Amino acid sequence: MGAVAETHEHDHHGHHDHAGHGYGDNSKLYVHIFRDDLGSKAGMWLFLFTEILLFGGLFFLYFGYRVADPHAFHDAALELNVMLGAVNTIILLTSSLTMVLAIVAIQRNSVKLSLFYLVVTIGCALAFLVNKYFEWSYKIHHGIYPGSEELAMRAKGEITFFGLYYLMTGLHTFHVIVGAIILTVCMVFIMKKHINQDKYIILENSGLYWHLVDLIWIFLFPLFYLLH
Amino acid sequence: MSNHGNTHAEEHHHEEHHGYGFFTAIWIGLIALTALTVAIAGVDMGVYTVPLALLIAGIKAMLVINYFMHIKFDTPLVKWFVIACGVIFAIVVIFLGFDVFIGRAL
Numbered sequence: 001m002g003a004v005a006e007t008h009e010h011d012h013h014g015h016h017d018h019a020g021h022g023y024g025d026n027s028k029l030y031v032h033i034f035r036d037d038l039g040s041k042a043g044m045w046l047f048l049f050t051e052i053l054l055f056g057g058l059f060f061l062y063f064g065y066r067v068a069d070p071h072a073f074h075d076a077a078l079e080l081n082v083m084l085g086a087v088n089t090i091i092l093l094t095s096s097l098t099m100v101l102a103i104v105a106i107q108r109n110s111v112k113l114s115l116f117y118l119v120v121t122i123g124c125a126l127a128f129l130v131n132k133y134f135e136w137s138y139k140i141h142h143g144i145y146p147g148s149e150e151l152a153m154r155a156k157g158e159i160t161f162f163g164l165y166y167l168m169t170g171l172h173t174f175h176v177i178v179g180a181i182i183l184t185v186c187m188v189f190i191m192k193k194h195i196n197q198d199k200y201i202i203l204e205n206s207g208l209y210w211h212l213v214d215l216i217w218i219f220l221f222p223l224f225y226l227l228h
Numbered sequence: 229m230s231n232h233g234n235t236h237a238e239e240h241h242h243e244e245h246h247g248y249g250f251f252t253a254i255w256i257g258l259i260a261l262t263a264l265t266v267a268i269a270g271v272d273m274g275v276y277t278v279p280l281a282l283l284i285a286g287i288k289a290m291l292v293i294n295y296f297m298h299i300k301f302d303t304p305l306v307k308w309f310v311i312a313c314g315v316i317f318a319i320v321v322i323f324l325g326f327d328v329f330i331g332r333a334l
Contacts, residue, residue, distance in 0.1 A: 042305070227269075
């Protein structure tokens, strides 16, 4: 939490004051840099809610079509590889753990350890993407992709299932790519000491984003892969 | 892990941060629940299959939100922020649900 940082929050005026600007004794005690970690976090959560609404709408669409044609969804889901899905779940859960550990490390001023955990997190993101690449290319190789002739011959419910499959896992995969980029930027910030033991809200907010990616996958996995 | 009591959210100390072991324990729980949901996916439980899978996913989500995303230990403001948005989302889903799911031939 933004606990440590709040000890620096003494700018009640909401504008920038430079130390030694003429606040008498106070200028020595307080560094007048406007900073609001709680605000940063609240803003991040607001953004995450818009993400939940985005995916929530798609999940709702999924259930609407699934209730309309449960058998087609069941048949189509049989073609997804449970093993690949399970491995990707474990990869994302592990990356969420190393993300948290990176924050714990920075709280304890273990900069190298924090960087190490971030490397593992980004490595997990890349492993996830490689898995997704094989999964999708296998599907596409067998003619199952939106608009394909092979798919057009199937039942309507199956076409809908694979449409939602590509849309939702595709959008999720896009989030994984964005997350990996954000975490790479965090690594640069740590190396440049923009993120440090006293100021790590950027890392925390990036972590929140990464956990959201994990959170969405937690629901995608049983709904698409485990319909047996 | 030590028990922090109720006032931890208002206090600003280094000690209140959880350690590596605590989060690793949460991760083991998440992996175990994943194994469970895969294991029971092969068992036919009729109408309970989907609710059960969603229940396990829900428990996993609560673990991630409460511990990894730190909501359990966050300031009440952020906590209620999350709860309020969750309730609003639930209301939207429930009312849309009347439209989509009721009156259909299942």
